[in-house]
Amino acid sequence: MSYKSGFIAIVGRPNAGKSTMMNALLGEKVAIMSDKPNTTRNNIAGILTTEDTQYVFVDTPGIHKPQQELGRILNKNAYTAMEDCDVIAWIVDGSQTFGSGDEFILNRIKELHKPTILLVNKVDQMSKDKLMKVLLSWTEKYKFDDVVPLSALKRKNLDEVLHVFREYLYEGEAMYPEEMISDHDENFQICEIIREKILFRTHDEIPHSIAVLLEKKEETEKEMILSVLIIVDRKSQKGIILGKQGQMIHSIRIAAQTELKKKFGKPVHLDMYVRVEKDWRNHAQKIKEFGLDELNDE
Ligand SMILES: Nc1nc2c(ncn2[C@@H]2O[C@H](COP(=O)(O)OP(=O)(O)OP(=O)(O)O)[C@@H](O)[C@H]2O)c(=O)[nH]1
Ligand SMILES: [Mg+2]
Numbered sequence: 001m002s003y004k005s006g007f008i009a010i011v012g013r014p015n016a017g018k019s020t021m022m023n024a025l026l027g028e029k030v031a032i033m034s035d036k037p038n039t040t041r042n043n044i045a046g047i048l049t050t051e052d053t054q055y056v057f058v059d060t061p062g063i064h065k066p067q068q069e070l071g072r073i074l075n076k077n078a079y080t081a082m083e084d085c086d087v088i089a090w091i092v093d094g095s096q097t098f099g100s101g102d103e104f105i106l107n108r109i110k111e112l113h114k115p116t117i118l119l120v121n122k123v124d125q126m127s128k129d130k131l132m133k134v135l136l137s138w139t140e141k142y143k144f145d146d147v148v149p150l151s152a153l154k155r156k157n158l159d160e161v162l163h164v165f166r167e168y169l170y171e172g173e174a175m176y177p178e179e180m181i182s183d184h185d186e187n188f189q190i191c192e193i194i195r196e197k198i199l200f201r202t203h204d205e206i207p208h209s210i211a212v213l214l215e216k217k218e219e220t221e222k223e224m225i226l227s228v229l230i231i232v233d234r235k236s237q238k239g240i241i242l243g244k245q246g247q248m249i250h251s252i253r254i255a256a257q258t259e260l261k262k263k264f265g266k267p268v269h270l271d272m273y274v275r276v277e278k279d280w281r282n283h284a285q286k287i288k289e290f291g292l293d294e295l296n297d298e
Pocket of ligand 2: 039
């Protein structure tokens with residue numbers, strides 16, 4: 001059998017389960033996940049190298065109606081991934097009805113004329129009857145090259161997902177070294193893990209308003225010492241992140257340190273500071289400073 005490789009853009013509305021699916025396919029947590037919409041903010045490549053295939057998945061921000069400059073950039077980056085890939089994997093939450101985000105995605109798909117696979121996720125929450133109805137209603141919208149139901153969370157039907165992706169990849173050599181699993185470095189992952197712990201503990205506007213920046217990293221054989229800055233976009237949010245008598249930030253620190261210790265195999269000491277950057281999500285320069293650049297599709 002000949003070797004195949006290529007780029008698979010994983011796109012869909014916020015919360016559809018894109019990052020959960022990519023991590024499940026990789027067997028590693030490369031992208032953070034949460035029940036808050038717009039968890040993913042960067043295009044993140046996850047690389048799976050097998051005996052006969054190198055799959056380069058590109059996890060993208062959920063496509064939505066943007067309220068701010070940041071939202072516009074996130075959507076743009078997802079669209080760029082669709083333009084640059086070999087195969088589009090559109091993942092939908094099977095329990096949700098077709099919405100405006102889906103309309104945007106479908107329109108792009110129609111323009112791009114690329115192999116497009118529809119992945120109907122969260123089937124663990126659906127009866128067989130319901131699933132049949134959902135599959136029927138989606139296949140009426142577009143002539144997908146393939147449709148696969150799955151549960152990213154329960155790891156159901158993932159082999160079939162890989163099998164179908166392979167069908168649409170081109171013959172070619174591996175593009176990345178076998179041991180490489182992501183295109184993002186360790187510092188990015190540290191900040192993302194901390195952001196995930198904040199998302200888990202906050203609600204409403206806060207999950208959308210924070211950014212995490214690494215200020216200092218010192219590592220010895222025995223330990224890692226980190227200092228990070230948590231950006232919020234309003235003064236009132238600073239108090240919420242700190243919590244009563246510092247309880248909130250304490251709980252974020254403990255959770256992040258625990259996961260980072262497991263990841264790096266050594267104790268991690270984490271210092272965190274909170275800074276207000278008023279309305280940063282509407283300022284292109286700030287957004288860029290915080291590592292959320294707009295990608296060029298040229
Ligand atoms: N029941 C169920 N929940 C799932 C499944 N896949 C993902 N989820 C949940 O859906 C939520 C969103 O998952 P994410 O993977 O962060 O979704 P995403 O599409 O990457 O979201 P954004 O990054 O915000 O665009 C999380 O709470 C997941 O646990 C699934 O197969 N079944
Ligand atoms: Mg995501």
